[in-house]
Amino acid sequence: MLSLQGDFARHGAALAALDAEPVRISRPEHLRDLEALIMPGGESTTMLWLLEATGLRAPFEEFVKSRPVLGTCAGLVLLAKEAGELPAPTLGLLDVSVERNAYGRQVDSFSCALEVPALGGPFDAVFIRAPRIRRVGAGVEVMARAADGEPVAVRAGRVAGLAFHPELTPDRRFHRWFLIEVAGLALPAERASTAAARASGGRA
Numbered sequence: 001m002l003s004l005q006g007d008f009a010r011h012g013a014a015l016a017a018l019d020a021e022p023v024r025i026s027r028p029e030h031l032r033d034l035e036a037l038i039m040p041g042g043e044s045t046t047m048l049w050l051l052e053a054t055g056l057r058a059p060f061e062e063f064v065k066s067r068p069v070l071g072t073c074a075g076l077v078l079l080a081k082e083a084g085e086l087p088a089p090t091l092g093l094l095d096v097s098v099e100r101n102a103y104g105r106q107v108d109s110f111s112c113a114l115e116v117p118a119l120g121g122p123f124d125a126v127f128i129r130a131p132r133i134r135r136v137g138a139g140v141e142v143m144a145r146a147a148d149g150e151p152v153a154v155r156a157g158r159v160a161g162l163a164f165h166p167e168l169t170p171d172r173r174f175h176r177w178f179l180i181e182v183a184g185l186a187l188p189a190e191r192a193s194t195a196a197a198r199a200s201g202g203r204a
Contacts, residue, residue: 038070
């Protein structure tokens with residue numbers, strides 16, 4: 001988890017609940033041996049400034065070019081190809097255009113049920129000063145839409161972006177989906193289940 005600023009601790013708790021090992025990233029050396037990355041919500045301008053100030057920007061850019069990445073809220077902004085005026089360029093890994101804080105201020109926060117076929121049913125999403133996805137480029141798959149049809153979750157290969165905060169609910173399906181379906185990782189409980197099935201002559 002990128003841990004310069006934002007709600008990374010909640011993401012860590014969600015990963016730990018799935019028996020995945022959360023690692024806080026705030027220095028270049030923290031990127032070693034990681035298999036996937038989550039970029040949390042927070043202040044996109046502050047995150048970009050801190051990436052530069054800590055010397056993390058260059059190694060971080062190299063890392064995300066070849067590893068699975070999930071960006072939530074401000075993390076989506078940093079992944080987007082276009083995000084308006086910012087103190088530094090975004091990473092540009094998702095061919096989408098986003099408008100920061102377009103769902104309103106902190107007092108305009110809300111939650112709603114989203115239909116997410118990849119999760120097998122509805123997901124209660126929490127929106128806090130959320131960005132709007134104004135354009136979706138070719139090769140970007142829309143994973144979920146708001147009631148008005150506007151995309152709120154997108155994926156392009158190993159990169160996924162959410163306009164909301166999945167870490168603020170007890171529902172861990174989005175984190176599990178990212179780890180298994182996007183990053184291609186096997187969670188410890190599932191590895192144990194597979195090993196037990198093989199040991200008993202079953203098939204997994």
